[in-house]
Amino acid sequence: MIKSLTSLRFVFAFMVFMHHNVIFADFLLLKHLFSEGYAGVSFFFVLSGFILSCSYRERLLSGKTGALQFYKARIARIYPLHLLTFIIAAILLEPFCFNFEYSVKFISNLTLTQSFLPFRETYFAFNFPSWSISDEMFFYFLFPFIIYPACKKQNVFHILLFSVLTILFFLTFIIKKETYQHALFYINPVTRLADFCIGICLYNFCVRVSARHKETLKNIKWGRVEIMAVAFFIGFYLLSYYIPQVYRYSFWYWIPMSLLIAVFYLSRNGLCSKILSNKYFVALGEISFGFYLFHRLIGQIFSDFISKMQIDMPYPYCFIIIFTTTLLASYLSFKYYETPCNKIIKQLHISSFKNLYKKNIKRMSSVYSGCKRQF
Secondary structure, eight states: OOHHHHHHHHHHHHHHHHHHSOOOTTOHHHHHHHHGGGGHHHHHHHHHHHHHHHHHHHHHHHTSSOHHHHHHHHHHHHHHHHHHHHHHHHHHTSOOOOSHHHHHHHHHHHTTOGGGSOOHHHHTSSSGGGHHHHHHHHHHHHHHHHHHHHHHSHHHHHHHHHHHHHHHHHHHHHOOOHHHHIIIIIIOHHHHHHHHHHHHHHHHHHHHHHHHOHHHHHHSOHHHHHHHHHHHHHHHHHHGGGSOHHHHTTGGGHHHHHHHHHHHHHOSSOHHHHHHTSHHHHHHHHTHHHHHHHHHHHHHHHHHHHHHTTOOOOHHHHHHHHHHHHHHHHHHHIIIIIHHHHHHHHHOOHHHHHHHHHHHHHHHHHHHHHHHHHO
C-alpha cells in the first residue's frame, strides 16, 4: 500500500475514535468537528475498493490469483482480530443467555452477517464497530465478481453504478424516518457497496491518468495540490453542519474523499506525502485496524469498571486512559496476534484440507468395513 494512504487510515480511525469520545462538548465547532468523525467509515469503504483494486486487479484478471486465494487472504487479514474482540465482548459485556434474540445476535456477529439485519440491537451488539467489518466481508465476497466488469466493461459498469447512485439518492426523499435512514444508508452492506465500487472506479481512473500523462504528473507541484486536496476535504467536513444527516452518511463525502485518495496516490513527493510517509505515521496506519476494533470495546469496559467501582474521574483523564490503552492494545495485537495469525492462515493450503477430508473418509470406510465383517 502507498505509505501516505496507510497513514491516512489512522487519521480516519482516530476520527471515528473521537466520534465515540466527544471531549469538547462545550465548544460547538469542536463538538461538530469530532462528532462528525463517523465519516471515517466512508473513507475506509472507498479506500478498501481502491487498495484491493491496486493489489489484486491484475492478479485476478490474469488468473495468477484465484477467488479462493483472495478470500483466504482477506479472512486472514480481518477475522482473527474480529474473533478476539468478539470473544472479549461476549465475556465481559454481553454474557450468554438462553433466548432467541441473544442467539441471533451471537450467530450474526460471530459470522459477520449482522449488518444485513435491520435491528440496531443486533448490528450494534457485542463489539459494535464490527458492523463495518461485516460490510467489508460482503464487499470482499463480491470483489472477484465485480472486478472483471469494472475493468473490462467500464462504460456499462459506470452506467450501472450511476443508475444505482441515482436510485439511492431519490430514496433519501422517500425514506423520512431517521432510524430507517441510518439502517439503510449507513449500515446496510448492499447500499454501502456503492462506496466500495467508487473506490474501484477511482483506481481505474488513476491508472489511466498515470499511463497517459506521465510527463505532466512529473511537472506538477504536488505539495500545493496535496494542501488543496486536504483543504477541500476540510471545507466539506465543516460545511456538513448545514447538510441533512442522511446525505452525510455517505453521499456528501464521496467527492472530497476520492480526491484525497487520488491525490496522495498520484503524488510525487509532496510535503504532506513526505510527512505521512514517516515511519512512525506508517506504523500507526498499520495498527489502525486494531485501533478501530479495540477503541469502543476498551471504552465500554473502562466506563463499566469506574462505574462499578464508583470512581469519580474527570472525563479528560478518562479520555487519555482510553486512548493510550487502545493504542497499546492495537500495537500488541498487531505484533503478537494479528501478524502471526495472518501468516498461519495464509500458509494453509486448500489442497491440504481436501487430502485431510479424503483420509478421514478412507478411515471411516475401513472402520465401517471392519464393523460389517464382525457382525
